[in-house]
Amino acid sequence: MSTTDLRLPAHAARSSAPSDAARKPRARRSARAHNRLPQLLDEAARLFRAQGFHGTSVREIVQSIDMLPGSLYYHFAAKEDLLAAVYEEGVHRISERVLGAIASETGAWRRLEAACIAHLEALLEDSDYAQVVIRVRPADVPAVAPSLVALRDRYEEIFVGLVAALPLRRGTDRRSLRLMLLGALNWSQTWYRAGRDDARAIGREFVALLRHGVPSPRT
Amino acid sequence: MSTTDLRLPAHAARSSAPSDAARKPRARRSARAHNRLPQLLDEAARLFRAQGFHGTSVREIVQSIDMLPGSLYYHFAAKEDLLAAVYEEGVHRISERVLGAIASETGAWRRLEAACIAHLEALLEDSDYAQVVIRVRPADVPAVAPSLVALRDRYEEIFVGLVAALPLRRGTDRRSLRLMLLGALNWSQTWYRAGRDDARAIGREFVALLRHGVPSPRT
C-alpha cells in the first residue's frame, strides 16, 4: 500500500537483479515480537508535531524510548525517511477517518460537513501523525518532498470530489471554495486550544458560513 | 516604537542604575554610514522565510552578505533575537499596508475587503519580512515567543475591529468569522504560486464567499 518511494536502509536493499521484471509485492519484513518500530514512529510523530522537523534531533527521538541513535538507521536510511514514514501514516489516518465519516452520510452538503468535522477531529484532537501532515512543510525535507506533496494531493482529492458534488450555480469557482475551506480548517491548528474550542462545532460553523454566507440583518 | 523586549548585545546594555526611573526613550544608536544591519535583516528575512528558523544557520545568513558569523553578535545577543527583529519589522510592514488600504475606504465590507487584499499582497507578493510572520511559529523560538505572540495579536486587533463594524444579525459569532477568514488567507501561502494566482482576486473572492455564501442554483 506504500506509495512513497521510501528509501530503506542498506540491509533491506532490493534483492538482486537490477532489472528484474515481475517484482513481488514484497511482503512486509517479518516483524518480530520485539520490534520497537511502532514506538519509534510514535515518538517521532509526537516530536515532529511539537517541534517541527529541523527542531527535533534523532537523539531526542530515540532517547525517550531508550534506544541508541545508531539503531534508528536499522529501520530508516535517513532522518528524512523517518519523517516520510510518519507523514504517510498521518495521511493514511486522516483519509480513513474522513472516508469513514462521509460513508454514512448522504447529501452533498452533509457529506462535506462530515468530512470537515472528521478532518478537524483528526487534526486537533486525535493523533500526532495527522498533525505532522499539516505542521511540516514538504520543502523542509527536500529528499522526500515530492512524495509528501503527492500524498497530500491525493488526500485533498477527496475534497475535490466532495466540492464537485455540491449543487452550485454554473460557473462557480469550486477551486477557490475548496482552498478557502481547507485553509481555514488547517490554520485552526494555530489557534485551537483543547477545552476552549471544539472541533465539531468549528467544522459545522465554517461549512455553514461558506454555504449561506454570514447572516445579514433584517432578512 | 519597539515593543518587543529584544535582548540587545552586551555592549548596548542598559546604562547604569538598575532601578532608574524616568528612562529616556533611548535614541536609536547613532547609525554610522558603514552599518550592514539592514542587509543583515534582509538576508535573515529572506532565509527564515524560505527555510524557517531552525532550517537556517547563522553562517548561512551572514555568508551571503560577506560577513563573519561572530559579527552578528554585535547586533544581536542571540539568533533568536535576530528573528524577533525580523518578525517585528514584518508585523510593522503588514500593519502599515493594511491600515493604509482601509484608510481610503468607507463601508464596513469594503474596508474588510481592502484589508484582506492588502494582507494578501504583503503576504504573497511583497516582502520576505511579512512572510516570516506567517511562516515561523512563535513556539519554535521559545526565548522570544511571548513577544511574537503579542505582536501578532496586536496586528489581528485590526481585523477584530473590522469584523466588529460589519452589520450583522445580533448574536452572530464574529470570532469564528474572523478566524475563518484569516485562516484561509494565511494558508494561501501554502498553495499560492506567482503568475498563476493573484492576491487581489483571491482576497475579493474569499470575502465575497464569506459575505454571500456560495451561489446556489436557481435563485
Added chain:
DNA sequence: TCATTGGCCGAACAAGTGTTTGTTTTTAGC
C-alpha cells in the same frame, strides 16, 4: 588633528548534528 567608539574581523570554543561500522544479543524456524 586626535581621541573615541561603532562596526567588524579572526580565530577559536564546546556542544550538538546526522550517520557509519563492527559487534552483540535476541528471536523464529527447522
Added chain:
DNA sequence: GCTAAAAACAAACACTTGTTCGGCCAATGA
C-alpha cells in the same frame, strides 16, 4: 538445540551548530 536472520548496542566519525572574545581599523565629533 542449532542456526540464521532480525534488532539493537557501543563507539566512534566528520561535520555543523550557536556563541565568545580580544584585537583592529575607519569613521566621527571635538
